[in-house]
Amino acid sequence: MKLSKKTDYALRVLFTLVEHYGRGPIPIRELARRNEVPKRFLEHIMLEMKARGWVDSTPGKRGGYTLAKSPDKIMMGEVVRHFDGVLAPIGCVSVTHYQPCSQSSVCRFRPFLLNIRNEIARQMDQASLAGVFSDSLRPSPETPQNPSADGCET
Amino acid sequence: MKLSKKTDYALRVLFTLVEHYGRGPIPIRELARRNEVPKRFLEHIMLEMKARGWVDSTPGKRGGYTLAKSPDKIMMGEVVRHFDGVLAPIGCVSVTHYQPCSQSSVCRFRPFLLNIRNEIARQMDQASLAGVFSDSLRPSPETPQNPSADGCET
DNA sequence: TAAATATACGATAGAATTGGTCGTATATTT
């Protein structure tokens, strides 16, 4: 259930760009340094994000990367799906990557997993970078900054 | 975000045992066959599950595995957590495996991910094998048997 | 008590994924 490093890195950089939106490009060196991402690794990530139309690049002396579209037009779900592949916890509850299950025992927990997948997808697809960013500035009681504040585990 | 094969296999077998609860042991050979799980691989999985107190084994000619406790005393969350490790999508939103993030950009999406983690954990920890099993017998409109019935992707 | 059949369990190994590096080409600005 864990996000890959790549997704993590991509999100870090995207939010840095969101914060800097409208104020010119940031060189990749700076993006890497500020977010503790290996620069050479980040290059590939940025290329993928450019291909997806999330960022634009400017070469040359004062070049770097900018957000290619408004932060409220990029959804968390898009990013996670692109780098992590499927959101669904198991093949047979995936629509895009659906594969049938011949096992009746599997179909005992398929509806349950489908529910979870739907809930994740719903939240992911409703949340834009802009929304998540502004929410993070005024934290609500529901989302405490300190993880030990709630009783859940893992 | 995907469940490991091991978790998948474990759940398949558990639900087979749930279905057979109270009617004696099932040999591992049969569990493997009915659920299309490699037998030698399943041995290890069963050992882990025995150590966790979910199943019991009976050696000998009419031996095999049984559920060690009532199906409503085993939670989906326990199983997934055991085999897949952390439920949290990223380290800094995990309680048991919490590791601090020095990156302010990370903390832009931490609250969002924490919400998702909480929702997953809530559903996982509320659902017992018994509950999931009986729900699967009378499918509701919310959980269609055919994944293409709803509009979500992945 | 012997044969059959069951679990127990450590060692090992192939495959896939993940995370990351390197060299080098190319475009743009100053």
Next chain:
DNA sequence: AAATATACGACCAATTCTATCGTATATTTA
């Protein structure tokens, strides 16, 4: 023209995942 930026394929190391094998041991049944 120099400096600095991105572009991009090739490659590699580590880990994780998935699975197999050999062998030991316990129990039942005939």
